[in-house]
Amino acid sequence: MPASSKFQLLTEPEPTAAELVDVIDAFYDALPPIASSGESDPGVVFAGYGEPLLxxxxxxxxxxxIRARRHGIATRVATNGLVDVAVCDALRDAGLRSVTVNFASADPDEYARIMAPRDGRTQGDALAFIERCSELGMEVEATTTRTPGVDIARARELTMALGASAFREREYFP
Known part of the structure; x- marks a missing residue:
């Protein structure tokens, strides 16, 4: 991360839900009133140096x-989608309306090589996550990194067929 981003890794232990909400409140409280509503509202994205859905x-x-305190704030989770599909329902019920899923490859073997999923998870879990979130009415953006050898067009086609409403290519940094 560039120093100008002011990004800082969290210290142990991981934050509680209350601590996360306090940070979000502090951020919004520091914004000028016009910046915390409408099109200029930056929203909240849960992403980071690990998988937020763990x-x-x-x-x-x-x-x-957040939904109780700050009505209408856009919230999104950036994930690899390698979780039980029931998590989609829990996220929707908690108020999440948008997810970005990093989808490594349409080829299952290539996906496994790139992602090295744990706990028996596979590309199928990520695909089921995309499909279920879409079925629940969430906005689903799929992204694929331009990793050498990855067929971006196939990844786009597969994720869009399962309900992704947007697709974005990401730059590859070896």
Missing amino acids: RHDVLCDALRE
Whole structure:
């Protein structure tokens, strides 16, 4: 991360839902009133130096509290989608309306090589995540990195066929 981003890794332990909401409140409280509503509202994205859905229970608690305190704020999760599909329902019920799913490759073997999923997860889990979120009415953006050898067109076609409403290519940095 460039120094100008002011990005800082979290320290241990991981934050609680209340701590996440407090940070979001502090951010919005520091904005000029016009910047915290309408088109200029930056919204909240749960993403980072790890997979945010590994702690989906905490994330859902934070989403519910954000929705209660700050009506109408756009919220999004950036994920690899390698979770149980039931998590989609929990996210929607907590108020999430938008997800970005990093989809490594339409080829299952290539996907496994790039992502090296754990706990028996596979490309099929990410595809099921995209499909379920779409079925639940969430805005689903799929992204694929221009990794050498990855067929971007196939990744776009597959994710869009499962309900992604947008697709974006990401730059590859070796």
